[in-house]
Amino acid sequence: MTNAIRHIVFDIGKVLIHYDPDLPYKRLIPDEAERQRFFAEICTHEWNLEQDRGRTWEEAETLLIATHPDHAEHIRAFRQHWHEMVPHAYEGSVDIMLGLIDAGHDVTMLTNFAADTFAEARKRFDFLNRPRGVTVSGEIKVIKPDRAIYDIHAETFGLDPAASLFIDDTLANVQGAIDAGWQAVHFQNAKTLKADLERFGLST
Numbered sequence: 001m002t003n004a005i006r007h008i009v010f011d012i013g014k015v016l017i018h019y020d021p022d023l024p025y026k027r028l029i030p031d032e033a034e035r036q037r038f039f040a041e042i043c044t045h046e047w048n049l050e051q052d053r054g055r056t057w058e059e060a061e062t063l064l065i066a067t068h069p070d071h072a073e074h075i076r077a078f079r080q081h082w083h084e085m086v087p088h089a090y091e092g093s094v095d096i097m098l099g100l101i102d103a104g105h106d107v108t109m110l111t112n113f114a115a116d117t118f119a120e121a122r123k124r125f126d127f128l129n130r131p132r133g134v135t136v137s138g139e140i141k142v143i144k145p146d147r148a149i150y151d152i153h154a155e156t157f158g159l160d161p162a163a164s165l166f167i168d169d170t171l172a173n174v175q176g177a178i179d180a181g182w183q184a185v186h187f188q189n190a191k192t193l194k195a196d197l198e199r200f201g202l203s204t
Contacts, residue, residue, distance in 0.1 A: 005183065005200045007159045010097055010131070011144075011168040012111040015187045017089050017125060021048075024081035028074060042068050043078050051114040054141035082117055083124075092190025094127050096197070099204025101130055109134040110153045110166065112143050112173075133157055144168070145176025154180075165200055167193065 013019040021039065029035040039045075042064060051060055057079045065072045101107050108131050111118070115138035122128045135153040137143040142152065154161050161181035168174050169187045177184040185196040197203070 005163055005165045005202060007106045007108065007157075007164040008100055008202065009153065009159075009164055009166045009177075009182075010093075010107065010109045011166075011170075011173065011187070012109055012113065012121075012128070013086075014169040015090070015167060016094055016097065016109075016127070017086050017121065019086055021078070021085050023087065024077065024084040025074075028077055028081070038071070038074060042071055043075060048078070049112070049143065051117075052112040052137045053143050054115070054138050057114070057116070079117075083120065086121060086124075089125055089127070090190065093187070093193055096190060096193055096204055098127060098130060100197075100202065103204055105202065107131040108153070108157050108159075110144070110149065111135070112137045114138040144170075144173040145179075147176065147180050150177055150180035150182060154182075165197075165202075167196075 010016060022035070025035050025038070029038055047060065047064065051057060061075055061079070064075045068075065097107060109128070111134065113121070113136050115136060118136050118138065128134070133156070135149065135156060137149060140149070140152060142149040150161070153159065154164065162183070164182045166174065166177035166182050166184040167187050168177070168184065171186055174184045174186050183200070185193070187193055
């Protein structure tokens, strides 16, 4: 590798903790076709992403209920049952992150997350408090893969982008980090992450 890695930056959702909006809705909307239509047309990924960008849940719910009043209960259920969408951590990748910290590496986190649900996650998953710090999109109102969020994170935590390794499960976010001058790897599972880290000369 051309640059030695001095900073390791983890994404959170689907890297350290599991996230699946379908989990509570399998109970709330048992019919699969109806449930898929609900996510495709009402509580869409794009709608939820705006909460990651800093929009309040109250604003988000009001917006959708105005156009889909018959679905008000299911729209409000998204936030009400959010805790069911994040049922567990990925022990393998959490162990890797904690091992890097214990080995003396500089570890931070950079995540697309609504501010209030991140605060909830931090209470439930104590390992989220172990890294040196975190940039939460909902707090700064910028989301990955916007170039600004990588620059803000680097400036906030004093990172040299060329010496920073970003780990994310979404290819667009990995590319966003590369475009910002970072090094980055696409997270698939703990085994491939361990191999990726070894390629960069990092061990836990």
